Amino acid sequence: MASMDLVLYEEEIHLLEEVLQRLRHDSNARAVFLIDKNGQQMASEGEIENFDTTSLASLTAGNVAATDSLARLIGEREFSVLFHEGERDHIHISIVGKRAILLVIFDERSSLGLVRLRVKRASGEFDKIFETMAEKATAGTRNAGAVPTPFSEITDDDIDALFSD
Amino acid sequence: MTFINYAAKEINCKIVYYGPGLGGKTTNLQYIYSKTSPEAKGKMISLATETDRTLFFDFLPLDLGTIRGFTTRFHLYTVPGQVFYDASRKLILKGADGVIFVADSQKERMESNVESIRNLETNLKQHGLDLAVLPYALQFNKRDLANAMPTDELYRVLNYKREPTFEAIAPNGKGVFDTLKSVAKQILVELRKR
Numbered sequence: 001m002a003s004m005d006l007v008l009y010e011e012e013i014h015l016l017e018e019v020l021q022r023l024r025h026d027s028n029a030r031a032v033f034l035i036d037k038n039g040q041q042m043a044s045e046g047e048i049e050n051f052d053t054t055s056l057a058s059l060t061a062g063n064v065a066a067t068d069s070l071a072r073l074i075g076e077r078e079f080s081v082l083f084h085e086g087e088r089d090h091i092h093i094s095i096v097g098k099r100a101i102l103l104v105i106f107d108e109r110s111s112l113g114l115v116r117l118r119v120k121r122a123s124g125e126f127d128k129i130f131e132t133m134a135e136k137a138t139a140g141t142r143n144a145g146a147v148p149t150p151f152s153e154i155t156d157d158d159i160d161a162l163f164s165d
Numbered sequence: 166m167t168f169i170n171y172a173a174k175e176i177n178c179k180i181v182y183y184g185p186g187l188g189g190k191t192t193n194l195q196y197i198y199s200k201t202s203p204e205a206k207g208k209m210i211s212l213a214t215e216t217d218r219t220l221f222f223d224f225l226p227l228d229l230g231t232i233r234g235f236t237t238r239f240h241l242y243t244v245p246g247q248v249f250y251d252a253s254r255k256l257i258l259k260g261a262d263g264v265i266f267v268a269d270s271q272k273e274r275m276e277s278n279v280e281s282i283r284n285l286e287t288n289l290k291q292h293g294l295d296l297a298v299l300p301y302a303l304q305f306n307k308r309d310l311a312n313a314m315p316t317d318e319l320y321r322v323l324n325y326k327r328e329p330t331f332e333a334i335a336p337n338g339k340g341v342f343d344t345l346k347s348v349a350k351q352i353l354v355e356l357r358k359r
Contacts, residue, residue, distance in 0.1 A: 005166055005167045005359070006167075006168045006169070007169045008171060013171075038168070038259055039260075040168040040177050054226045055207065055210055055224070058224045058226075059210065062221060062256070065256040066253070151169075151176075152358075152359070
C-alpha cells in the first residue's frame with residue numbers, strides 16, 4: 001500500500017504554491033486551495049484565515065466523490081467542473097492532475113468567466129507538476145530501502161508517548 | 166493513504182469507523198470529540214438526516230502531537246451504516262489507512278454485523294485495499310444492554326484475522342479511546358516499515 005501514499009517535499013509545495021498565488025491574483029479570487037482527492041489539504045493561498053480549511057478540504061473531497069459517482073451512474077466518466085453559486089461568495093471546483101482538486105472561492109470582485117479562464121491555464125501547470133511528482137515517486141519506489149525515511153526510526157516509545165495522556 | 170507533508174512537517178492519516186446502522190459509530194466520534202482538548206481537535210462535521218441518522222459521513226480531525234518532529238494528525242470518518250447507503254460507504258473508504266469495525270453486541274443485530282463485515286471486505290477490495298493487511302480493530306459496542314451476546318460468541322463469528330478486540334459502551338466512553346489508539350498505533354507501525 002506504500003505506493004498509494006502521498007508525499008510532498010518542500011520544493012514541490014513551493015511549485016504548487018507559486019501556481020496558486022498566480023491563479024488567485026489573476027482571477028481576483030478570495031482564496032484558492034489544492035486538495036487531495038481523499039480530503040487532505042495540500043496547499044492554499046489567499047484569505048485562508050477566514051475559513052475552516054480542514055473541514056473545507058474534507059467536505060470538498062466528499063462533494064467531488066459523490067458527484068463522480070453520480071456522473072458514472074449516467075454514463076459520464078466524471079463532471080470535471082462543479083460550481084456552487086451563493087448570494088455573495090461562490091465556489092468553483094475542478095480536478096487537476098487526476099488526483100487533486102482545485103477549489104476557488106470568489107465574490108463580486110471576480111466572475112465565473114474569469115475564474116474558468118484562469119483555472120484552465122493553471123490546470124495545465126498543475127498537471128505538469130503532478131506528472132513530475134509521479135515520476136519521482138515511481139523512481140523512489142524503485143530505490144526503496146536505499147534511503148531510510150525519518151519514520152523508519154520511529155520507536156515503540158515514540159508511539160506510546162503520543163498516547164500517554 | 167498516508168499524506169506526508171515535509172514542508173509543513175505533518176503526517177495525516179485516515180481512520181474509518183465501519184459497521185451496521187445504529188451500532189454507535191457516530192457516538193464513538195462524539196465521545197472522542199467531547200473528551201479532546203480544543204487545541205487538539207478541529208470541528209466535528211456530521212452530514213446527517215433530520216432524524217440524526219448519518220447520511221454521508223461524520224468527520225473529526227484530531228491532532229495527536231508530534232513524532233520525530235512531525236505533527237501527527239488523524240482524520241476520523243464514519244460511514245452511514247444503513248444498507249441502502251452503500252454507494253456513500255464505498256466513497257468514504259477511499260484512501261483509508263485503518264478501519265475500526267463497531268459491532269452491535271445485541272443478539273438481534275448479529276446478522277447485520279456479519280453482513281456489514283462482508284460489505285467492508287468487498288468495498289475495500291474495490292479500492293485495492295485488503296482487510297487482511299490493513300490496520301484494523303474490532304469493537305463490541307453496547308455491552309451494557311441486557312440482550313448483549315457473550316463476547317466469546319461475538320468473537321467466534323466476527324473475528325477476521327485475530328485483530329485487537331475491545332468491549333465498549335460508547336455513550337460513556339468505555340473502550341472508545343482504547344479502540345482508536347489500537348488502530349492509530351498499527352498505522353504508525355506500518356509507516357515505520359516503509
